[in-house]
Amino acid sequence: MNRPVLHDYFRSSASYRVRIALNLKGVEYDSHPVSLIDGAQRSDAYRALNPQGFVPMLEIDGHRLTQSLSIIVYLDQLFPEPRLIPADPADGAHVRAMAMSIACDVHPLNNLRVLKYLKGTLGHDQPTVDEWYRHWICEGLGPLEAMAAPRAGAFLFGDEPTLADVCLVPQLYNARRFDVPLDLYPTLVRADAAARALPAFTAAHPDHFAPRETQP
Structure with missing residues (x-):
């Protein structure tokens, strides 16, 4: 698997969640800042990758994943330990x-x-x-x-x-x-x-x- 790339903004709560989850799972990744203040999330280049124009977006294993909870569930399924959602x-x-x-x-x-x-x-x-x-x-x-x-x-x-x-x-x-x-x-x-x-x-x-x- 290629090294994942996280498109995020430093104060974005949703991005912060995904950074925590990646760290808990021990997944090394590259960070690609998207400045929400400067409007980079609305650029044609970013919307071509993520039509919603939101952060975070995680590029991993050939996928472009959006929405923080969906990303974290994916990580929890791909890397089962430590489990973030109880099995019961x-x-x-x-x-x-x-x-x-x-x-x-x-x-x-x-x-x-x-x-x-x-x-x-x-x-x-x-x-x-x-x-x-x-x-x-x-x-x-x-x-x-x-x-x-x-x-x-x-x-x-x-x-x-x-x-x-x-x-x-x-x-x-x-x-x-x-x-x-x-x-x-x-x-x-x-x-x-x-x-x-x-x-x-x-x-x-x-x-x-x-x-x-x-x-x-």
Whole structure:
């Protein structure tokens, strides 16, 4: 298999998830930055590869895979260890539900294109846009805390990281960027800390992929 290529953006939550999953699976890859700020995702060249014009896209084994959860499921099937989705059907459904509560319910309302539309096209000021962001994160984190707490261990489900943790860490990274209070979510905060202590999560952090001009 040729070395995979990940088309991503350093602060993209969806890209961050895939970087974590690749690291957990021990898959070495090349990173191809796609600047969402500069609009590179809308270029003819990129849309020829990915008609949606989103990141991430993973080129692997002759395939061009899109949508972060679909990519991670592919990786979990191709590289079974460590397993990110439990084999037991009920446990797997529980982990997927937690992951999807972030990836499908919270994140789409707060991604860059939505925030730019709110501020640019609809004319909202930055404090209003920031409040939108915080509102929808809290709307999602409260139910997720209740879902996770009964079956959590060191991580959101048990004592090994799963797809749910892969989605949680990027979301809490963004929550902290927007000064969202996290005191009401002790299970999530504990799982996030346990995950971020692992090398696979640390190596995927946006700071390691930031363009030089954005670095401190």
